[in-house]
C-alpha cells in the first residue's frame with residue numbers, strides 16, 4: 001500500500017541543462033550563427049553610437065563651451081533615432097540566440113528574471129527621456145544634462161543586465177545553487193570574474209565609434225559647404241576615437257587576465273578563434289588610421305571606410321565571442337546535439353522579405369535624402 | 379519540465395505578461411490604425427481648401443503618433459518577448475523554433491515600417507506632398523503586414539488546428555482556424571483606435587469649421603468599425619475550442635466564484651465599451667464643436683478598456699494551456715499527461731531544477747508548488763493560493779489533486795501519492811496549520827482501509843452506517859477492524 005518512507009528519499013536532480021527543443025533547428029546552425037553575428041554586430045554598432053553619443057554629449061555639456069553647441073545638437077538630436085535602432089537591431093539576435101542557445105538563454109534569463117524584466121521600463125525611460133530632450137530643447141533651457149544622464153544610466157544598466165545574462169548562460173554549473181537560493185529571479189552573476197571587463201569591453205569602444213560618427217557628420221557638413229562646423233566636428237571626433245580604442249585595449253588585457261585557463265588557451269591556440277582575434281585588432285587599428293586621415297580630409301569616403309572597418313572589427317568580436325561561448329559550454333552542450341529539421345521554404349520567404357524590404361528602403365532613401373541634404377546646404 | 383519557474387511574489391509572472399501585453403496590444407493596434415488614418419488624412423487634406431491648416435494639425439498627430447507608438451508601443455512589444463520567456467520558457471521555445479522565419483520576416487516588416495515612419499516624419503518639410511502620401515500609405519500597408527504575420531502566431535496558441543507535435547505543419551499552424559476571424563476583428567479595432575486617436579488631436583484645433591470637419595472625418599472611422607466588430611467577434615467565438623468557449627460562457631465547468639465572474643466581466647467590459655463608443659461618437663458627430671479635449675481622451679480610454687477586456691478574455695480562454703491541447707501553462711506536455719505511469723512517478727525524479735537534497739516533506743511540497751503551480755498562482759498575491767485553500771485539511775488536499783484538472787482551468791497533477799501529501803502539507807503550512815505529510819498519508823490509509831471495510835460489510839449485507847463521522851479516520855479504521863473481526867467470528 002502506501003509507502004510513506006519514500007518521503008524521506010533524496011532525489012538526485014537530473015542535470016539542470018534543459019532538454020533540446022523537439023522542433024530543432026530550422027536551418028543548419030552555422031547559418032543561424034552567421035545571421036546572428038551579422039545582426040548582433042549591427043546591434044552593437046548602433047548601441048555604440050547611442051551610448052557614445054550620450055557620453056560625449058554629457059562631456060561637452062559639462063564643459064559648457066558655446067562653441068561646441070552644434071556637436072551637442074547633433075548628438076542629442078540623434079539619440080532617439082539611435083535608441084530605436086539599438087532595439088530594432090537587437091531583435092534578430094534575440095530571436096537567433098533563443099533558437100541556437102534557448103536551453104541556456106531561457107534558464108539564465110529566468111534566474112535573473114526580476115532584473116531582466118526591468119530592462120523594459122529602463123528602455124522606455126531612456127527612449128522617452130531622449131525624446132523629451134529632443135522635443136523640448138528649444139523651449140526649456142535647463143535640465144537637459146540630467147535628462148541625458150539618466151537616459152545613459154538606464155542604457156548602461158540594460159547592457160549590464162545583458163552581460164550578466166549571457167555570462168550566466170555560459171556557466172550552467174552555477175544554476176542549481178543560484179535557483180535554490182533565489183527562485184525569485186533576484187540574482188545577478190556578480191561572482192563572474194569576467195563580468196566587468198566584459199561589460200566595459202563592449203561599452204568603451206562606444207566613445208570611438210561615436211567619434212567616428214562625428215567625423216562622418218563633419219565630412220557631410222563639408223560637402224554641404226558648412227566648413228566652420230565641419231572642422232569643429234572633425235577635430236572633436238578625432239580626439240574621441242583614440243580614447244575609445246585605448247580604453248578598450250585595456251579592457252581586453254583585463255579580460256584575458258581573468259579568463260579561465262582553458263578558455264584563454266583556446267583563444268591563443270592558433271585556431272580560427274586566434275585568427276578572429278588578430279583580424280579584429282588589425283581592423284580596429286585600420287579604423288583608427290582611417291579616422292586620422294578622415295580628420296584631415298573634406299571627403300566622405302575615408303570617414304565611411306573607417307566606420308566600415310570598425311564594423312568589421314565588431315563583427316570579428318561577435319564571432320569570437322560566440323566561439324568562446326561554445327568553448328565554455330563544451331562539457332555539456334554542443335550544437336550537434338540539436339536535430340536539424342529544415343524549413344527551407346520558410347527560410348526562403350524570410351530571405352525574399354528581407355531583400356524586398358531592403359530594396360524598398362534603399363529606393364525610398366534615395367528619393368528622400370537629396371531633399372533633406374539640399375535643405376541642409378548653406 | 380525543462381526550465382526553472384520564476385517564483386515572483388505578489389504579481390506572479392502571468393500578470394506581468396498580461397499587463398505588458400495589454401498595453402502593447404492597445405498601442406500597436408492604434409499604431410496600425412493610426413497609420414491608415416494618417417494616410418487618408420494626408421490624402422484628404424490635399425483636397426481641402428484649408429489644406430495647409432489641416433496639415434499643421436496632422437503634424438501634431440504625427441508627433442504624438444511617433445513618440446507614442448515607438449517609445450511605448452515598440453518597447454512593450456519587446457517587453458512581451460521578455461515576459462513570455464520568463465513566464466513560459468518552454469512554450470516560447472516551441473513558438474520560436476516553429477515560427478523563427480515568420481518572426482524574422484515580421485522583423486523585416488517592422489524595420490521597414492519604422493524606417494518609413496522616420497522618412498515620413500523627418501521629411502515633413504522637405505518631401506513633396508506626393509512622397510508623403512506614398513510614405514504614409516506604405517507605412518500603413520507594411521504595419522498591417524506585420525499584424526498579418528504576428529496574428530498567425532497569436533491565434534496558433536489558442537487554436538493550433540491541424541498542427542501537431544508529431545506533424546508540425548507550419549502552414550496549418552499559421553493559417554489555423556482562428557487566423558481569419560482574428561485578422562478581421564483586429565483590423566477593425568485598429569481602424570477604430572486610429573479614429574479615436576484622431577479625435578483627441580482634433581479636439582484641440584482652434585479653428586471652428588476646421589475642427590468640425592476633422593472631427594467628422596475621424597468619426598467616420600469609428601462608428602462603422604465599432605458596429606461591425608461584434609459580428610466578427612461572434613465568428614471568432616465559433617472557431618474557439620469547445621472548452622474555451624464554455625469557459626467564456628461560464629457554463630459547464632463547475633467552479634465557484636472568482637474566475638467565472640472575472641471572465642464574464644471582461645466580456646461585458648468589451649461589449650459595454652463598444653456600445654459607449656458608438657453612442658458617444660454619434661453625439662460627437664452631431665455636435666462636433668462641443669467636443670473637448672477631455673471628452674476625446676475619455677472616449678479614447680473607453681476604447682482602451684474595451685480592448686483590454688477582449689485581450690484578458692482571450693488570455694483566459696487559453697487556460698490551462700500555453701498552446702492549446704499541446705502544452706500546459708506549467709510546461710507539462712499534453713502527450714505526457716496522457717501517460718498515467720509517467721504522471722504517477724515521483725515528480726522530483728523528472729524535474730531538473732530542485733536541489734539535490736530536500737531534507738523534509740515540507741520543502742518537497744514547496745518545490746512541488748514552485749515547479750507545478752507558480753506559473754498560474756502566487757502564494758498571497760495574484761490568484762493567491764492561500765485563500766483558495768482556506769478550507770482544506772490533509773486528506774481533502776490529497777484527494778483534490780486527483781481531480782484538479784476536471785475544473786478545466788488547471789493541468790492534471792503530476793507526481794506520486796507522496797508528492798500530493800507533501801504539497802498538501804506545504805499548502806496547509808501557509809495557513810499555519812501543521813500537518814505532516816506522513817500523518818496525512820497514515821490518515822488517508824486508515825480512511826481507505828475503512829472504506830474498504832465498509833464495502834466488505836456492504837457486500838456482506840450489513841448496514842454501512844457504523845462509522846460516526848466525528849471519529850478520526852484512523853480510530854474509525856481500528857474500530858471498523860474490530861467490528862470486522864467480530865463479524866467474522
Ligand code: HEM
Pocket residue numbers: 036040043047051086087088090091092093094095097123155156158159160162163164166167198199202203321456
Ligand atoms: C538599450 C540598451 C542596450 C545596450 C546598452 C545593450 C548592450 C548589449 C551588450 C553589451 C551585449 C553583449 C552581452 C555579452 O555578450 O555579454 C548585448 C547583447 C545582446 N543584446 Fe543588447 N543592449 C541593449 C538593448 C538591447 C535590446 C532592447 C535588445 C533586444 C531587442 C538587445 C538584444 C541583444 C541580444 C539578443 C544580445 C545577445 C546576443 C547573443 O548572445 O547572441 N539589446 N547587448
